[in-house]
Amino acid sequence: MTDVRTVDYGITLLRVSLGVLLxxxxxxxxxxxxxxxxxGFFQSLGYPGVMAYLVVAVEVVAGLMMIAGLWTRWAALAAIPVLIGATMVHLGNGWLFSNPKGGWEFPAFWTVALAAQALLGDGAFRASALLPGNQPRPAPAA
Structure with a gap:
């Protein structure tokens, strides 16, 4: 059974961890x-060089947003295509991340964790609570 007293802290731990990694x-x-x-690395893989700038921007901006707890769902959703791309790049290297050139295990797990974060939201200690209209609302009476 889920302990409702600590669930927001678990969500926060996931959010901050994912943000730091990004x-x-x-x-x-x-x-x-x-x-x-x-x-150059992106181009060596056959991707347009401009994609490197997009990936870096998403990783930095989404990472900061997730650490702060600001629009976490959107930040996680924005990062999912980046991690799907990383998974695709590593598919030929086998499953284990410890394989030469890294396998697809870690980016695939990271993709799933980002999807879970998008479903879960901000958790506790979030900057979004400071925005107008984002204060917690009391649960409706039964």
């Missing part, structure tokens, strides 16, 4: 691989 991957592409290097 942000870390976006910043990795900016500061370690560099944007030109990321563009």
């Amino acid at each position: 942000l870390a991957h976006g910043l990795l592409k900016i500061f370690v691989f560099t944007l030109p290097g990321t563009v």
Whole structure:
């Protein structure tokens, strides 16, 4: 049985974890691989270079939004196509993420976790609570 007293904290843990992962991957592409290097990698896979900029933007912006708890459902939904793309890139490498060049296990799981987050919403400690009209409403009387 679900403990309704702690469910928002579990949702928050998932939200912040996913946000940190997204942000870390976006910043990795900016500061370690560099944007030109990321563009080159995307082009080496047969994708247009502009997709690299879109992916980095989604990872950074959606990551920050999820960490803050601001429009979490939309941020998670925006990140799902990025992770589906990552899954597709890794399909030929086998299932296990520890395989050479990384398998599709981690990006596929991440896609499912983002879908769950989109269904669950913000959880506790969310910036969206500060927006007008987003304060918790009392449950209707039975």
